[in-house]
Amino acid sequence: MKTLLPIIRRIWSHEWWALLRGTALAMLVLIAGIALLGLSGWFITAAGLAGVAGAGIAFDVFRPSAGVRFLALGRTAARYGERILTHDATLRSLARLRVQLLAALANTPFARLPALRASEQLNRLTRDVDALDGVALRLLIPIVSALTAVALTAAVLRFLVDPRVVTWLLSTYVPGSALALVFVAWRSRKPSRSGQLALNAFRMRFVDLLRARADLAVSGKLATRMEHVTAAEARMRAAVARTDRIERTGGIILSVTESAAAAGALLAGAMLAKTGSIDPARAALGFFAALALAEMLGPLRRGMAEIGRMTDAARRVNRLLATGENSADRIDEWPPTTRRDSPALVMRDVRFMHPGAEAPVLDRFELKIGAGEIVALVGPSGSGKSTILHLAARMLDPDEGQVEILGIAARKWSEPALREAVALLPQRSALLSGTIRDALALARPDIDDREAWSALTAVALDRAVQERGGVDSRLGESGAGLSGGERRRLALARVLLRRPSLLLLDEPTEGLDRETARNVLAGIRGYLPDATIVLASHRAAEREFADRVHYVAPAGSPAPPGN
Numbered sequence: 001m002k003t004l005l006p007i008i009r010r011i012w013s014h015e016w017w018a019l020l021r022g023t024a025l026a027m028l029v030l031i032a033g034i035a036l037l038g039l040s041g042w043f044i045t046a047a048g049l050a051g052v053a054g055a056g057i058a059f060d061v062f063r064p065s066a067g068v069r070f071l072a073l074g075r076t077a078a079r080y081g082e083r084i085l086t087h088d089a090t091l092r093s094l095a096r097l098r099v100q101l102l103a104a105l106a107n108t109p110f111a112r113l114p115a116l117r118a119s120e121q122l123n124r125l126t127r128d129v130d131a132l133d134g135v136a137l138r139l140l141i142p143i144v145s146a147l148t149a150v151a152l153t154a155a156v157l158r159f160l161v162d163p164r165v166v167t168w169l170l171s172t173y174v175p176g177s178a179l180a181l182v183f184v185a186w187r188s189r190k191p192s193r194s195g196q197l198a199l200n201a202f203r204m205r206f207v208d209l210l211r212a213r214a215d216l217a218v219s220g221k222l223a224t225r226m227e228h229v230t231a232a233e234a235r236m237r238a239a240v241a242r243t244d245r246i247e248r249t250g251g252i253i254l255s256v257t258e259s260a261a262a263a264g265a266l267l268a269g270a271m272l273a274k275t276g277s278i279d280p281a282r283a284a285l286g287f288f289a290a291l292a293l294a295e296m297l298g299p300l301r302r303g304m305a306e307i308g309r310m311t312d313a314a315r316r317v318n319r320l321l322a323t324g325e326n327s328a329d330r331i332d333e334w335p336p337t338t339r340r341d342s343p344a345l346v347m348r349d350v351r352f353m354h355p356g357a358e359a360p361v362l363d364r365f366e367l368k369i370g371a372g373e374i375v376a377l378v379g380p381s382g383s384g385k386s387t388i389l390h391l392a393a394r395m396l397d398p399d400e401g402q403v404e405i406l407g408i409a410a411r412k413w414s415e416p417a418l419r420e421a422v423a424l425l426p427q428r429s430a431l432l433s434g435t436i437r438d439a440l441a442l443a444r445p446d447i448d449d450r451e452a453w454s455a456l457t458a459v460a461l462d463r464a465v466q467e468r469g470g471v472d473s474r475l476g477e478s479g480a481g482l483s484g485g486e487r488r489r490l491a492l493a494r495v496l497l498r499r500p501s502l503l504l505l506d507e508p509t510e511g512l513d514r515e516t517a518r519n520v521l522a523g524i525r526g527y528l529p530d531a532t533i534v535l536a537s538h539r540a541a542e543r544e545f546a547d548r549v550h551y552v553a554p555a556g557s558p559a560p561p562g563n
Ligand SMILES: Nc1ncnc2c1ncn2[C@@H]1O[C@H](COP(=O)(O)OP(=O)(O)OP(=O)(O)O)[C@@H](O)[C@H]1O
Pocket: 111, 114, 354, 355, 356, 357, 361, 379, 380, 381, 382, 383, 384, 385, 386, 387, 388, 536
Protein backbone atom coordinates (compact mmCIF):
# COMPACT_ATOMS: atom_id res chain seq x y z
CA MET A 1 0.00 0.00 0.00
CA LYS A 2 2.97 2.31 0.74
CA THR A 3 4.03 1.93 -2.90
CA LEU A 4 0.62 3.14 -4.03
CA LEU A 5 0.72 6.29 -1.90
CA PRO A 6 2.83 8.40 -4.33
CA ILE A 7 0.41 7.44 -7.14
CA ILE A 8 -2.61 8.30 -4.98
CA ARG A 9 -0.95 11.62 -4.15
CA ARG A 10 -0.37 12.36 -7.84
CA ILE A 11 -3.97 11.55 -8.74
CA TRP A 12 -5.36 13.43 -5.75
CA SER A 13 -3.25 16.57 -6.18
CA HIS A 14 -4.83 17.43 -9.55
CA GLU A 15 -8.21 15.75 -9.34
CA TRP A 16 -9.20 16.15 -5.69
CA TRP A 17 -12.34 18.13 -6.42
CA ALA A 18 -13.73 15.65 -8.97
CA LEU A 19 -12.70 12.71 -6.76
CA LEU A 20 -14.30 14.26 -3.71
CA ARG A 21 -17.61 14.76 -5.53
CA GLY A 22 -17.33 11.28 -7.09
CA THR A 23 -16.73 9.69 -3.67
CA ALA A 24 -19.70 11.59 -2.21
CA LEU A 25 -21.88 10.25 -5.04
CA ALA A 26 -20.48 6.72 -4.57
CA MET A 27 -21.53 6.95 -0.89
CA LEU A 28 -24.94 8.18 -1.97
CA VAL A 29 -25.29 5.18 -4.33
CA LEU A 30 -24.53 2.73 -1.53
CA ILE A 31 -26.72 4.47 1.01
CA ALA A 32 -29.58 4.78 -1.48
CA GLY A 33 -29.20 1.06 -2.32
CA ILE A 34 -29.37 0.05 1.33
CA ALA A 35 -32.26 2.43 2.01
CA LEU A 36 -34.08 1.19 -1.10
CA LEU A 37 -33.93 -2.45 -0.06
CA GLY A 38 -34.75 -1.59 3.57
CA LEU A 39 -37.73 0.58 2.60
CA SER A 40 -39.03 -1.94 0.05
CA GLY A 41 -38.80 -4.71 2.62
CA TRP A 42 -40.52 -2.63 5.21
CA PHE A 43 -43.20 -1.61 2.72
CA ILE A 44 -43.98 -5.18 1.59
CA THR A 45 -44.07 -6.49 5.17
CA ALA A 46 -46.14 -3.58 6.48
CA ALA A 47 -48.59 -3.82 3.55
CA GLY A 48 -48.94 -7.59 4.11
CA LEU A 49 -49.56 -7.14 7.80
CA ALA A 50 -52.10 -4.39 7.17
CA GLY A 51 -53.92 -6.75 4.75
CA VAL A 52 -53.94 -9.58 7.27
CA ALA A 53 -55.28 -7.22 9.94
CA GLY A 54 -58.03 -6.08 7.54
CA ALA A 55 -56.73 -2.49 7.55
CA GLY A 56 -55.48 -2.57 3.97
CA ILE A 57 -57.79 0.20 2.82
CA ALA A 58 -56.36 2.59 5.40
CA PHE A 59 -52.76 1.73 4.62
CA ASP A 60 -50.85 4.60 3.00
CA VAL A 61 -49.23 3.05 -0.08
CA PHE A 62 -48.40 6.32 -1.80
CA ARG A 63 -45.66 7.74 0.37
CA PRO A 64 -43.60 4.54 0.68
CA SER A 65 -43.92 3.77 -3.04
CA ALA A 66 -42.93 7.36 -3.87
CA GLY A 67 -39.94 6.86 -1.57
CA VAL A 68 -39.01 3.62 -3.36
CA ARG A 69 -39.20 5.36 -6.74
CA PHE A 70 -37.25 8.36 -5.49
CA LEU A 71 -34.51 6.13 -4.08
CA ALA A 72 -34.37 3.95 -7.22
CA LEU A 73 -34.15 6.93 -9.56
CA GLY A 74 -31.81 8.84 -7.23
CA ARG A 75 -29.52 5.84 -7.04
CA THR A 76 -29.34 5.55 -10.84
CA ALA A 77 -28.65 9.26 -11.23
CA ALA A 78 -26.01 9.20 -8.48
CA ARG A 79 -24.35 6.12 -10.06
CA TYR A 80 -24.27 7.89 -13.45
CA GLY A 81 -22.75 11.04 -11.96
CA GLU A 82 -20.24 9.03 -9.93
CA ARG A 83 -19.09 7.05 -12.97
CA ILE A 84 -18.67 10.17 -15.08
CA LEU A 85 -16.79 12.11 -12.41
CA THR A 86 -14.48 9.36 -11.17
CA HIS A 87 -13.71 7.80 -14.56
CA ASP A 88 -13.12 11.19 -16.11
CA ALA A 89 -10.78 12.21 -13.27
CA THR A 90 -8.96 8.87 -13.46
CA LEU A 91 -8.50 9.02 -17.23
CA ARG A 92 -7.24 12.60 -16.99
CA SER A 93 -4.74 11.69 -14.28
CA LEU A 94 -3.55 8.66 -16.25
CA ALA A 95 -3.07 10.82 -19.35
CA ARG A 96 -1.01 13.21 -17.20
CA LEU A 97 0.97 10.31 -15.80
CA ARG A 98 1.78 9.09 -19.31
CA VAL A 99 3.12 12.54 -20.22
CA GLN A 100 5.17 12.61 -17.00
CA LEU A 101 6.61 9.19 -17.82
CA LEU A 102 7.48 10.32 -21.33
CA ALA A 103 9.18 13.42 -19.92
CA ALA A 104 11.10 11.24 -17.46
CA LEU A 105 12.18 8.99 -20.33
CA ALA A 106 13.23 12.00 -22.36
CA ASN A 107 15.35 13.15 -19.41
CA THR A 108 17.06 9.79 -18.99
CA PRO A 109 20.79 10.47 -18.88
CA PHE A 110 22.44 9.53 -22.18
CA ALA A 111 24.78 7.06 -20.46
CA ARG A 112 21.75 5.01 -19.42
CA LEU A 113 20.01 5.07 -22.81
CA PRO A 114 21.74 1.98 -24.24
CA ALA A 115 20.24 -0.08 -21.41
CA LEU A 116 16.67 1.01 -22.27
CA ARG A 117 14.66 -1.39 -24.39
CA ALA A 118 11.95 0.09 -26.56
CA SER A 119 9.50 -2.76 -25.91
CA GLU A 120 10.03 -2.47 -22.14
CA GLN A 121 9.38 1.26 -22.21
CA LEU A 122 6.28 0.72 -24.32
CA ASN A 123 5.04 -1.72 -21.69
CA ARG A 124 5.62 0.76 -18.95
CA LEU A 125 3.70 3.43 -20.77
CA THR A 126 0.72 1.22 -21.52
CA ARG A 127 0.28 -1.74 -19.14
CA ASP A 128 1.72 -0.14 -16.03
CA VAL A 129 -0.31 3.01 -16.42
CA ASP A 130 -3.43 0.98 -17.25
CA ALA A 131 -2.88 -1.18 -14.14
CA LEU A 132 -3.02 1.99 -12.07
CA ASP A 133 -6.51 2.97 -13.22
CA GLY A 134 -7.92 0.76 -10.43
CA VAL A 135 -6.12 2.65 -7.63
CA ALA A 136 -8.84 5.26 -7.35
CA LEU A 137 -11.74 3.39 -8.98
CA ARG A 138 -11.45 0.01 -7.34
CA LEU A 139 -9.62 0.75 -4.09
CA LEU A 140 -9.72 4.30 -2.81
CA ILE A 141 -13.30 5.29 -3.63
CA PRO A 142 -14.97 1.93 -2.76
CA ILE A 143 -13.10 1.72 0.59
CA VAL A 144 -14.02 5.25 1.67
CA SER A 145 -17.64 4.98 0.51
CA ALA A 146 -18.13 1.49 1.99
CA LEU A 147 -16.85 2.57 5.42
CA THR A 148 -19.14 5.60 5.40
CA ALA A 149 -22.15 3.59 4.25
CA VAL A 150 -21.59 0.95 6.96
CA ALA A 151 -21.28 3.62 9.67
CA LEU A 152 -24.46 5.37 8.50
CA THR A 153 -26.45 2.13 8.14
CA ALA A 154 -25.40 1.05 11.63
CA ALA A 155 -26.53 4.38 13.09
CA VAL A 156 -29.91 4.27 11.30
CA LEU A 157 -30.60 0.62 12.18
CA ARG A 158 -29.68 1.30 15.79
CA PHE A 159 -32.29 4.02 15.86
CA LEU A 160 -35.03 2.26 13.83
CA VAL A 161 -34.55 -1.39 14.81
CA ASP A 162 -32.39 -2.46 17.73
CA PRO A 163 -28.72 -2.14 18.77
CA ARG A 164 -28.47 -5.95 19.00
CA VAL A 165 -29.28 -6.31 15.29
CA VAL A 166 -26.52 -3.77 14.53
CA THR A 167 -24.07 -5.68 16.71
CA TRP A 168 -24.94 -8.90 14.90
CA LEU A 169 -24.50 -7.35 11.47
CA LEU A 170 -21.17 -5.79 12.39
CA SER A 171 -19.89 -8.93 14.06
CA THR A 172 -20.61 -10.98 10.93
CA TYR A 173 -19.80 -8.47 8.21
CA VAL A 174 -16.58 -6.98 9.62
CA PRO A 175 -14.66 -10.26 10.15
CA GLY A 176 -16.34 -12.01 7.17
CA SER A 177 -15.55 -9.30 4.63
CA ALA A 178 -12.09 -8.68 6.13
CA LEU A 179 -11.36 -12.40 5.78
CA ALA A 180 -12.62 -12.50 2.18
CA LEU A 181 -10.78 -9.34 1.10
CA VAL A 182 -7.51 -10.18 2.84
CA PHE A 183 -7.72 -13.71 1.42
CA VAL A 184 -8.21 -12.37 -2.12
CA ALA A 185 -5.51 -9.69 -1.74
CA TRP A 186 -3.00 -12.09 -0.20
CA ARG A 187 -3.56 -15.10 -2.42
CA SER A 188 -3.80 -13.19 -5.69
CA ARG A 189 -0.61 -11.19 -5.15
CA LYS A 190 1.55 -13.83 -6.77
CA PRO A 191 -0.65 -14.77 -9.74
CA SER A 192 -1.57 -11.15 -10.46
CA ARG A 193 2.13 -10.26 -10.45
CA SER A 194 3.19 -13.23 -12.51
CA GLY A 195 0.31 -12.52 -14.91
CA GLN A 196 1.65 -9.00 -15.36
CA LEU A 197 5.21 -10.26 -15.80
CA ALA A 198 4.04 -12.85 -18.32
CA LEU A 199 2.15 -10.16 -20.22
CA ASN A 200 5.25 -7.93 -20.25
CA ALA A 201 7.37 -10.87 -21.43
CA PHE A 202 4.81 -11.67 -24.10
CA ARG A 203 4.83 -8.12 -25.43
CA MET A 204 8.61 -7.77 -25.39
CA ARG A 205 9.16 -11.13 -27.03
CA PHE A 206 6.56 -10.36 -29.63
CA VAL A 207 8.09 -6.97 -30.48
CA ASP A 208 11.59 -8.53 -30.56
CA LEU A 209 10.31 -11.34 -32.76
CA LEU A 210 8.86 -8.89 -35.27
CA ARG A 211 11.95 -6.74 -35.23
CA ALA A 212 14.42 -9.58 -35.70
CA ARG A 213 12.24 -11.81 -37.89
CA ALA A 214 14.58 -11.66 -40.90
CA ASP A 215 17.67 -12.61 -38.82
CA LEU A 216 15.74 -15.31 -36.99
CA ALA A 217 14.40 -16.74 -40.24
CA VAL A 218 17.84 -17.03 -41.85
CA SER A 219 19.33 -18.57 -38.72
CA GLY A 220 16.42 -21.06 -38.49
CA LYS A 221 15.40 -19.82 -35.03
CA LEU A 222 12.00 -18.38 -35.93
CA ALA A 223 9.99 -21.39 -34.72
CA THR A 224 11.85 -21.55 -31.36
CA ARG A 225 11.27 -17.85 -30.79
CA MET A 226 7.61 -18.22 -31.60
CA GLU A 227 7.39 -20.96 -28.99
CA HIS A 228 8.88 -18.50 -26.49
CA VAL A 229 6.15 -16.01 -27.34
CA THR A 230 3.33 -18.56 -26.99
CA ALA A 231 4.85 -19.88 -23.74
CA ALA A 232 4.61 -16.37 -22.25
CA GLU A 233 1.03 -16.11 -23.47
CA ALA A 234 0.14 -19.46 -21.87
CA ARG A 235 1.67 -18.35 -18.55
CA MET A 236 -0.36 -15.18 -18.74
CA ARG A 237 -3.63 -17.09 -19.29
CA ALA A 238 -2.84 -19.51 -16.46
CA ALA A 239 -2.21 -16.60 -14.08
CA VAL A 240 -5.51 -14.96 -15.07
CA ALA A 241 -7.39 -18.22 -14.50
CA ARG A 242 -5.78 -18.57 -11.07
CA THR A 243 -6.68 -15.01 -10.07
CA ASP A 244 -10.26 -15.66 -11.17
CA ARG A 245 -10.42 -18.82 -9.03
CA ILE A 246 -9.14 -16.92 -5.98
CA GLU A 247 -11.65 -14.16 -6.59
CA ARG A 248 -14.45 -16.70 -6.81
CA THR A 249 -13.37 -18.30 -3.50
CA GLY A 250 -13.43 -14.80 -1.97
CA GLY A 251 -16.93 -14.47 -3.42
CA ILE A 252 -18.01 -17.68 -1.68
CA ILE A 253 -16.71 -16.40 1.69
CA LEU A 254 -18.65 -13.18 1.13
CA SER A 255 -21.84 -15.07 0.20
CA VAL A 256 -21.60 -17.16 3.36
CA THR A 257 -21.05 -13.98 5.40
CA GLU A 258 -24.01 -12.29 3.75
CA SER A 259 -26.28 -15.29 4.32
CA ALA A 260 -25.23 -15.60 7.97
CA ALA A 261 -25.73 -11.86 8.53
CA ALA A 262 -29.15 -11.84 6.83
CA ALA A 263 -30.35 -15.02 8.56
CA GLY A 264 -29.26 -13.71 11.95
CA ALA A 265 -30.88 -10.33 11.32
CA LEU A 266 -34.12 -12.06 10.26
CA LEU A 267 -34.11 -14.25 13.33
CA ALA A 268 -33.34 -11.34 15.65
CA GLY A 269 -36.07 -9.27 13.97
CA ALA A 270 -38.58 -12.11 14.39
CA MET A 271 -37.74 -12.46 18.05
CA LEU A 272 -37.98 -8.73 18.63
CA ALA A 273 -41.37 -8.66 16.86
CA LYS A 274 -42.55 -11.63 18.88
CA THR A 275 -41.67 -9.95 22.16
CA GLY A 276 -43.43 -6.85 20.90
CA SER A 277 -40.34 -4.56 21.20
CA ILE A 278 -40.81 -3.36 17.60
CA ASP A 279 -43.45 -3.87 14.94
CA PRO A 280 -42.77 -6.68 12.41
CA ALA A 281 -42.33 -4.30 9.49
CA ARG A 282 -39.43 -2.52 11.21
CA ALA A 283 -38.03 -5.84 12.29
CA ALA A 284 -37.66 -6.74 8.57
CA LEU A 285 -35.41 -3.70 8.00
CA GLY A 286 -32.34 -5.42 9.47
CA PHE A 287 -32.74 -8.38 7.12
CA PHE A 288 -32.95 -6.22 3.99
CA ALA A 289 -30.10 -3.96 5.10
CA ALA A 290 -27.95 -7.08 5.56
CA LEU A 291 -28.66 -8.09 1.95
CA ALA A 292 -27.92 -4.59 0.68
CA LEU A 293 -24.59 -4.27 2.51
CA ALA A 294 -23.19 -7.09 0.35
CA GLU A 295 -23.46 -4.83 -2.69
CA MET A 296 -20.65 -2.56 -1.57
CA LEU A 297 -18.14 -5.41 -1.36
CA GLY A 298 -18.27 -6.35 -5.06
CA PRO A 299 -15.96 -3.62 -6.43
CA LEU A 300 -13.59 -4.00 -3.46
CA ARG A 301 -13.13 -7.68 -4.23
CA ARG A 302 -11.94 -6.85 -7.77
CA GLY A 303 -9.61 -4.16 -6.42
CA MET A 304 -8.07 -6.55 -3.91
CA ALA A 305 -7.47 -9.14 -6.63
CA GLU A 306 -5.52 -6.53 -8.60
CA ILE A 307 -3.48 -5.18 -5.73
CA GLY A 308 -0.31 -7.13 -6.62
CA ARG A 309 -0.47 -5.92 -10.23
CA MET A 310 -1.08 -2.34 -9.08
CA THR A 311 1.78 -2.25 -6.55
CA ASP A 312 4.24 -3.73 -9.06
CA ALA A 313 3.23 -1.20 -11.69
CA ALA A 314 3.40 1.62 -9.11
CA ARG A 315 6.90 0.55 -8.06
CA ARG A 316 8.20 0.72 -11.65
CA VAL A 317 6.41 3.97 -12.43
CA ASN A 318 7.65 5.62 -9.19
CA ARG A 319 11.21 4.57 -9.95
CA LEU A 320 11.15 5.94 -13.49
CA LEU A 321 9.52 9.20 -12.39
CA ALA A 322 12.12 9.64 -9.66
CA THR A 323 15.11 9.09 -11.99
CA GLY A 324 13.60 11.32 -14.68
CA GLU A 325 12.90 14.10 -12.22
CA ASN A 326 16.38 13.86 -10.68
CA SER A 327 18.19 13.99 -13.98
CA ALA A 328 16.07 16.96 -15.04
CA ASP A 329 17.78 18.88 -12.23
CA ARG A 330 21.09 18.41 -14.05
CA ILE A 331 20.28 20.99 -16.69
CA ASP A 332 21.70 24.38 -16.01
CA GLU A 333 19.30 27.00 -17.32
CA TRP A 334 21.77 29.85 -17.53
CA PRO A 335 22.28 30.56 -21.24
CA PRO A 336 25.91 31.57 -21.86
CA THR A 337 27.11 33.53 -24.87
CA THR A 338 29.85 31.83 -26.86
CA ARG A 339 33.25 33.39 -27.40
CA ARG A 340 34.13 33.52 -31.08
CA ASP A 341 37.89 33.93 -30.63
CA SER A 342 38.39 30.85 -28.45
CA PRO A 343 38.93 27.25 -29.63
CA ALA A 344 35.75 25.43 -30.62
CA LEU A 345 36.47 22.35 -28.55
CA VAL A 346 38.95 21.72 -25.76
CA MET A 347 39.36 18.58 -23.65
CA ARG A 348 41.86 18.69 -20.82
CA ASP A 349 43.02 15.70 -18.83
CA VAL A 350 39.70 13.94 -19.48
CA ARG A 351 38.92 10.58 -17.94
CA PHE A 352 35.73 8.73 -18.79
CA MET A 353 34.49 5.26 -17.97
CA HIS A 354 31.18 3.87 -19.28
CA PRO A 355 28.79 2.68 -16.55
CA GLY A 356 29.47 -0.98 -15.87
CA ALA A 357 32.78 -0.99 -17.81
CA GLU A 358 35.91 -2.29 -16.15
CA ALA A 359 38.40 0.27 -17.45
CA PRO A 360 38.14 3.89 -18.61
CA VAL A 361 37.80 4.39 -22.35
CA LEU A 362 39.56 7.75 -22.12
CA ASP A 363 42.30 8.50 -19.64
CA ARG A 364 44.19 11.81 -19.48
CA PHE A 365 42.81 12.60 -22.90
CA GLU A 366 43.76 15.94 -24.48
CA LEU A 367 42.21 17.63 -27.52
CA LYS A 368 42.14 21.16 -28.87
CA ILE A 369 40.27 22.13 -32.02
CA GLY A 370 40.32 25.68 -33.37
CA ALA A 371 37.24 27.55 -34.59
CA GLY A 372 36.39 26.64 -38.19
CA GLU A 373 38.74 23.65 -38.28
CA ILE A 374 37.81 20.26 -39.74
CA VAL A 375 39.36 17.49 -37.66
CA ALA A 376 39.11 13.75 -38.28
CA LEU A 377 39.41 11.55 -35.19
CA VAL A 378 40.98 8.28 -36.24
CA GLY A 379 42.02 5.25 -34.26
CA PRO A 380 41.25 1.58 -33.79
CA SER A 381 37.67 0.45 -33.29
CA GLY A 382 36.71 0.85 -29.63
CA SER A 383 39.41 3.48 -28.90
CA GLY A 384 36.76 5.99 -27.88
CA LYS A 385 36.05 8.21 -30.92
CA SER A 386 32.27 8.13 -30.50
CA THR A 387 32.69 8.69 -26.77
CA ILE A 388 34.67 11.88 -27.52
CA LEU A 389 31.86 13.15 -29.75
CA HIS A 390 29.29 12.37 -27.03
CA LEU A 391 31.38 14.29 -24.49
CA ALA A 392 31.65 17.19 -26.94
CA ALA A 393 27.86 17.22 -27.36
CA ARG A 394 27.49 16.91 -23.58
CA MET A 395 25.49 13.76 -23.92
CA LEU A 396 28.03 12.42 -21.43
CA ASP A 397 29.97 14.21 -18.70
CA PRO A 398 33.61 13.32 -17.99
CA ASP A 399 34.46 11.62 -14.70
CA GLU A 400 37.52 13.87 -14.43
CA GLY A 401 39.04 16.73 -16.42
CA GLN A 402 37.47 19.62 -18.32
CA VAL A 403 35.53 19.95 -21.52
CA GLU A 404 35.08 23.38 -23.08
CA ILE A 405 32.60 23.86 -25.89
CA LEU A 406 32.91 27.07 -27.96
CA GLY A 407 34.92 28.68 -25.18
CA ILE A 408 32.50 27.83 -22.37
CA ALA A 409 32.87 25.06 -19.79
CA ALA A 410 30.52 22.24 -20.87
CA ARG A 411 28.69 22.21 -17.52
CA LYS A 412 27.78 25.88 -17.85
CA TRP A 413 25.79 25.47 -21.04
CA SER A 414 22.05 25.49 -20.77
CA GLU A 415 20.44 22.60 -22.59
CA PRO A 416 18.55 24.71 -25.22
CA ALA A 417 21.56 26.93 -25.96
CA LEU A 418 23.83 23.92 -26.35
CA ARG A 419 21.43 22.19 -28.75
CA GLU A 420 21.33 25.38 -30.86
CA ALA A 421 25.11 25.61 -31.07
CA VAL A 422 26.17 21.97 -31.30
CA ALA A 423 24.74 19.19 -33.47
CA LEU A 424 25.68 15.53 -33.51
CA LEU A 425 25.12 12.91 -36.17
CA PRO A 426 25.38 9.66 -34.21
CA GLN A 427 26.49 6.37 -35.71
CA ARG A 428 22.89 5.19 -35.88
CA SER A 429 20.19 7.79 -36.37
CA ALA A 430 16.52 7.11 -35.93
CA LEU A 431 14.10 8.09 -38.69
CA LEU A 432 10.45 8.13 -37.72
CA SER A 433 7.79 6.99 -40.16
CA GLY A 434 6.21 9.91 -41.99
CA THR A 435 7.21 12.05 -44.95
CA ILE A 436 10.73 13.21 -45.81
CA ARG A 437 9.62 16.69 -44.80
CA ASP A 438 8.56 15.30 -41.37
CA ALA A 439 12.02 13.75 -40.95
CA LEU A 440 13.65 17.11 -41.67
CA ALA A 441 11.13 19.07 -39.59
CA LEU A 442 12.50 17.42 -36.48
CA ALA A 443 15.45 19.80 -36.82
CA ARG A 444 13.46 22.77 -38.12
CA PRO A 445 9.72 22.57 -37.43
CA ASP A 446 8.79 25.44 -39.77
CA ILE A 447 10.92 24.17 -42.66
CA ASP A 448 9.97 25.44 -46.15
CA ASP A 449 10.64 23.79 -49.53
CA ARG A 450 13.69 25.90 -50.31
CA GLU A 451 15.43 25.02 -47.04
CA ALA A 452 14.54 21.34 -47.41
CA TRP A 453 15.91 21.12 -50.95
CA SER A 454 19.11 23.01 -50.13
CA ALA A 455 19.92 20.61 -47.26
CA LEU A 456 19.04 17.59 -49.44
CA THR A 457 21.26 18.95 -52.23
CA ALA A 458 24.15 19.45 -49.78
CA VAL A 459 24.09 15.74 -48.94
CA ALA A 460 23.60 14.68 -52.60
CA LEU A 461 20.13 13.32 -51.91
CA ASP A 462 18.10 15.75 -54.03
CA ARG A 463 17.91 13.55 -57.11
CA ALA A 464 16.87 10.44 -55.15
CA VAL A 465 14.11 12.41 -53.37
CA GLN A 466 12.89 13.91 -56.64
CA GLU A 467 12.64 10.42 -58.12
CA ARG A 468 10.59 9.28 -55.14
CA GLY A 469 8.07 12.09 -55.65
CA GLY A 470 9.48 15.00 -53.63
CA VAL A 471 9.75 15.96 -49.97
CA ASP A 472 6.17 14.95 -49.23
CA SER A 473 6.68 11.32 -50.20
CA ARG A 474 6.20 8.89 -47.34
CA LEU A 475 8.76 6.72 -45.59
CA GLY A 476 8.04 3.49 -43.75
CA GLU A 477 9.14 2.62 -40.24
CA SER A 478 12.77 3.64 -39.51
CA GLY A 479 13.03 5.22 -42.95
CA ALA A 480 12.05 2.01 -44.80
CA GLY A 481 11.92 2.63 -48.55
CA LEU A 482 15.31 4.38 -48.59
CA SER A 483 18.61 2.55 -48.98
CA GLY A 484 20.99 2.45 -46.00
CA GLY A 485 23.18 5.18 -47.54
CA GLU A 486 20.15 7.35 -48.35
CA ARG A 487 18.84 7.07 -44.78
CA ARG A 488 22.23 8.12 -43.48
CA ARG A 489 22.28 11.16 -45.77
CA LEU A 490 18.72 12.12 -44.80
CA ALA A 491 19.79 12.05 -41.13
CA LEU A 492 22.81 14.16 -42.08
CA ALA A 493 20.62 16.69 -43.93
CA ARG A 494 18.52 16.97 -40.77
CA VAL A 495 21.60 17.74 -38.69
CA LEU A 496 22.84 20.35 -41.19
CA LEU A 497 19.51 22.18 -41.04
CA ARG A 498 20.27 23.09 -37.45
CA ARG A 499 23.19 25.22 -38.76
CA PRO A 500 25.35 24.52 -35.70
CA SER A 501 28.64 26.24 -34.88
CA LEU A 502 30.13 22.90 -33.89
CA LEU A 503 29.17 19.90 -36.01
CA LEU A 504 30.02 16.43 -34.72
CA LEU A 505 29.76 13.59 -37.23
CA ASP A 506 30.18 9.93 -36.33
CA GLU A 507 31.27 8.12 -39.51
CA PRO A 508 29.11 10.32 -41.75
CA THR A 509 29.92 8.63 -45.05
CA GLU A 510 29.67 5.04 -43.88
CA GLY A 511 27.92 2.97 -46.55
CA LEU A 512 28.57 5.52 -49.34
CA ASP A 513 30.77 4.90 -52.38
CA ARG A 514 33.94 6.98 -52.61
CA GLU A 515 32.60 9.52 -55.10
CA THR A 516 29.31 10.10 -53.27
CA ALA A 517 31.26 10.35 -50.00
CA ARG A 518 33.42 13.11 -51.50
CA ASN A 519 30.38 14.97 -52.85
CA VAL A 520 28.63 14.74 -49.49
CA LEU A 521 31.66 16.02 -47.56
CA ALA A 522 32.10 18.92 -50.00
CA GLY A 523 28.37 19.62 -49.69
CA ILE A 524 28.64 19.78 -45.88
CA ARG A 525 31.45 22.36 -46.05
CA GLY A 526 29.54 24.36 -48.66
CA TYR A 527 26.42 24.37 -46.48
CA LEU A 528 28.27 25.33 -43.27
CA PRO A 529 31.37 27.28 -44.42
CA ASP A 530 32.28 28.61 -40.95
CA ALA A 531 31.38 25.70 -38.71
CA THR A 532 33.92 23.63 -36.82
CA ILE A 533 33.55 20.02 -37.91
CA VAL A 534 34.77 17.01 -35.98
CA LEU A 535 34.41 13.57 -37.58
CA ALA A 536 34.93 10.15 -36.08
CA SER A 537 36.36 8.44 -39.09
CA HIS A 538 37.60 5.21 -40.59
CA ARG A 539 37.62 6.27 -44.25
CA ALA A 540 40.29 7.79 -46.45
CA ALA A 541 37.77 10.19 -48.04
CA GLU A 542 37.00 11.67 -44.62
CA ARG A 543 40.67 11.96 -43.68
CA GLU A 544 41.41 13.73 -46.99
CA PHE A 545 38.53 16.13 -46.38
CA ALA A 546 39.86 17.09 -42.92
CA ASP A 547 42.35 19.90 -42.31
CA ARG A 548 43.96 17.74 -39.67
CA VAL A 549 43.85 14.21 -38.33
CA HIS A 550 43.85 13.49 -34.57
CA TYR A 551 44.85 9.97 -33.60
CA VAL A 552 42.87 8.54 -30.67
CA ALA A 553 44.99 5.91 -28.96
CA PRO A 554 43.26 3.25 -26.86
CA ALA A 555 43.43 4.26 -23.15
CA GLY A 556 46.72 3.17 -21.64
CA SER A 557 48.73 3.23 -24.89
CA PRO A 558 50.81 6.31 -25.75
CA ALA A 559 49.45 8.80 -28.27
CA PRO A 560 51.72 9.16 -31.31
CA PRO A 561 53.49 12.48 -31.80
CA GLY A 562 51.81 14.91 -34.14
CA ASN A 563 48.40 15.11 -32.44
N1 LIG B 1 27.17 2.39 -23.25
C1 LIG B 1 28.32 1.74 -23.08
N2 LIG B 1 28.54 0.97 -22.00
C2 LIG B 1 29.70 0.33 -21.81
N3 LIG B 1 30.73 0.40 -22.67
C3 LIG B 1 30.57 1.13 -23.78
C4 LIG B 1 29.37 1.85 -24.04
N4 LIG B 1 29.49 2.50 -25.22
C5 LIG B 1 30.74 2.21 -25.67
N5 LIG B 1 31.38 1.39 -24.81
C6 LIG B 1 32.74 0.88 -24.94
O1 LIG B 1 33.62 1.98 -24.93
C7 LIG B 1 34.65 1.77 -25.85
C8 LIG B 1 34.74 2.93 -26.83
O2 LIG B 1 33.57 2.96 -27.61
P1 LIG B 1 33.38 4.00 -28.79
O3 LIG B 1 32.09 3.72 -29.45
O4 LIG B 1 33.61 5.37 -28.26
O5 LIG B 1 34.61 3.59 -29.74
P2 LIG B 1 34.90 4.02 -31.23
O6 LIG B 1 36.33 4.37 -31.29
O7 LIG B 1 33.93 5.06 -31.69
O8 LIG B 1 34.62 2.66 -31.98
P3 LIG B 1 34.17 2.42 -33.52
O9 LIG B 1 35.28 2.96 -34.37
O10 LIG B 1 34.06 0.94 -33.63
O11 LIG B 1 32.89 3.13 -33.70
C9 LIG B 1 34.38 0.44 -26.53
O12 LIG B 1 35.21 -0.55 -25.92
C10 LIG B 1 32.94 0.17 -26.25
O13 LIG B 1 32.71 -1.20 -26.12
